[in-house]
Amino acid sequence: MTAGGQAPAGRAPAVEAQPAGPGLPAGRGARLALTALRESRRFGGPVAAVAVGIALVLLLQGNGFTSTLILDMLVYAIAAMSLDFLGGYAGLISLGQAGFLGVGAYGVAIAEVHFFSPWAAVGVGLGAALVLGLALGIVAVRVRGVSFVIITLAMGQVLWGLAFQWVGLSEGDNGIPLTILPSIGPFDLNDPLTLRITVLAVFAVVALLLVTLVHSPFGLSLRGVRSNETRMAALGYRTGLHCYLAWVIAVFFTGVAGVLYIFVNQLISPATMAFSQDGLLVIMVVLGGLGSIWGPALGAVVIVLFQQELSIYLERWQTVMGLTLIAVVLFSPGGLWGLVRAAGRRRDALITRLEARPGKRDGP
Amino acid sequence: MTAGPSPPAGLPALAADHLCRRFRGVTAVADVSLRVAAGARFGIIGPNGAGKTTLFNLLSGELRPTTGSVALFGRDITRLRTYRRAALGLGRTFQITRIFSDLTVLENLTLALHGLSPSKLSLLRPWRSYRAMTAEATELAASFGLAQRLAAPASDLSHGEVRELEVLLALALKPRVLLLDEPAAGLSPAERVDIQALLTSLPAELTLIMIEHDIDVLRGVVDSAAVLHLGSLVVQGTMRDIQNDERVRELYLGGAGSRAPAIPPPGDSPLDAGPPEAGPPEVGMAEAGPPEASPPEVGTADAGPPEAGPPEAGPPEAAPAGGKP
């Protein structure tokens, strides 16, 4: 299982024994390589920080188009991370999350159409997502695996169907535009900069919450359920309850993403809830790395970029996305996150092997 | 801290009354009644296909009996689901090991230790910060030689270590009654010695019920046993009684009137833990697979009308009966 992957950490290699193995540079080349690899360890953090910094600048200072792009990334990152919490940790992959995103957005929009105040409308949006999550969860967690995927697909489609057909409520295919965003005191979300900061802040809060949940005993229990549910029952866990809670949490946060979605895009239409959108969320998670919680945020960035930018240059970008998913599933099931970590492990293993070369002295 | 209050003296630890389990025309367990005293070391023996694992499934809650009842220290648990029985002190290991292969040994044990504690629903504290639990997990692992392997993914363990972990997971719950399903299956002779040592070192108050084929492991651990054949109880008594029993001899050595089948039906073999025609009671045999593989499709192990009751999920109920102080 760990063939080649794990560095044999802690076991000091016999200094005089092993040759470094085939394919490795010798002499000075080896020393340079070793130094480079070691330095690269330190680069990871700073590089990521710089990337995030650039993104922040673009978000806050950039023109409307760029910042909307980044805002969309943040919105979908929330939805993707929530889906990973459910699918990567509890093992319940939902193909209906776009439906719940839509519910959050439509809740806000429909409430405003009916003259609710903006904050009350937010309450309606979140409330609708929560109530639906609580109600549908009772049915959804009765099954696992493939059946769960199917039932959530059906749920998502039914929600889309409602948005599409219940024209009296949802205005059908035209969608509902949003005119007024909420404000509280000096914080007016109608001001672009405030909106950007708010979305960023909500993303940060949700992301941190999800990460905390993942590392909690509850999060561990979800991984246990995914790994071997019968054993969990034999250990005293009420697995249905744990799955239900995970579901409600995931659906609620997706609803949050929905509320942010309509703030950012100022329009909600059934297209946002179509099956292709459900699939897109799953692609984001799988591409980013199922079960890595941060990976899907990365996946969201990539896919939103594909969708908005790649589509301009490449008409067949959907084919590319489909092929990407297939490629990830075939070659790197751990997604981008998995690739990065595997690369890191290989680098560590290489460093150890280079350090084991005869005559090599461990420098600072 | 054992799960639950001490039972009144004299009650059998585990009692089965006329347990019967039918699968669409096949009777896997037929009218089995057992009484196992507290602190006893009890064995369950029988040829393949005798229904031993099915019996265990009935005792631990993975299956509901067609008729009959099960009682734990006098309390009727027939209608209780597996997790409730665990809370009442019934532990179980599985013939085909059910460990969490994609988690580390430490995570495996931690999960087990949280199983009966309200902390399993703790949302905001990292599980690694529960120092007492980690210490206990380390102790548990150390007492049976797995201390060095705490950080290793369970999939890295040797077969013997997996079997040990299997038992450790059950022990972590501090059960009062432990059901062991072929703990020595597939082990090399050296590993069998280890397992036997583990089993004999278990606390005396713990009631052990063990399915096992290996006579040596049995003899070293078990005082009395029951012999099952084709779902029925043939004889129950001390090991000596059983070895001297006519019917048992016929069964195992094939006397003139023996009905032992020439080819053992797929019964307790690793591929199938239920009768041949009907669906095996344990869902998802090969579920310990790659992390992306799906867990069993259906939520319950067997969905006849008794199983599919009102939805399991709902507002969290109060701490399970017999929970920790």
Added chain:
Amino acid sequence: MQQFIAQTLNGLTLAGIIFLVSSGFTLVFGVMRVTNLSHGAVYLLGGYIGYSVITATHNFLYGLAAASLAMGLFGLLLERTLITWLKGNEMSELLATLGLIYVIDDISLAIWGGSPLTINLPGVLGGSSTLPISGIIYPNDRIFILAVSIVIALGLYYLLRRTRIGAIIRAGVDDREMVGALGINVRRVFSLVFTLGALLAGFAGVLGGTVLGVYTGGDSDILLFALAVVIIGGLGSFEGAIVGSLIIGLIETYGTAYFPAVAYSILFIPVIVILLVKPEGLLGKVNR
């Protein structure tokens, strides 16, 4: 009343098409444990291919044959490559076929464009007849589809229940390892079942193209129906596909006719009921 009879017939016709699609899906799942989410896209592609061939040759049967064969071949190819490479990992198979949907949909869009197309049945089949008993006038193409669906259902039933290969398939649904242990070439059974499923879907695509049309999104619609059918009927159960198709076809049709605003959602009611009462489906077995 007449309206009701007409709607019932519509429902049965829809059930027929849904059955053709869901039977393939459920058999593939039952034998191979593969959830082929691209099954709907195969249906759609079959419709498109049928449309093109019919438009070019003015022969409905050629179109039907071309679509069925092309999709059968596609299924065979898919099974031999992607499915084989994934080595039985159920979630991966599901995800990979999900990705395939995007590819098929997009390429179809590129070739046939986004406008809905309709396939017209030739001659007398394009007209209507007066039905006995009720005296209502009903389109012939629907009668034709209903008849064809019934014939195929009977044929499949005969295949599964009365032939050796059918017994092998049913045994495979029950216990795959046992079938292999009996010396049967399981790989070939897989290919056969998968190819058959795809062939049926392509065939259904042409039939569906007459009364439902061939349009972007048609794959999601039919996939949803098929999935509802297998939840209700039971994953892996052929008879369940029949029962489920009838239920879904009728409910969907009545819903659209009498409760148009929530028609899509009404589908959900039997699904919820089944999940609450018998999660493995009406005729489903608890799987291994």
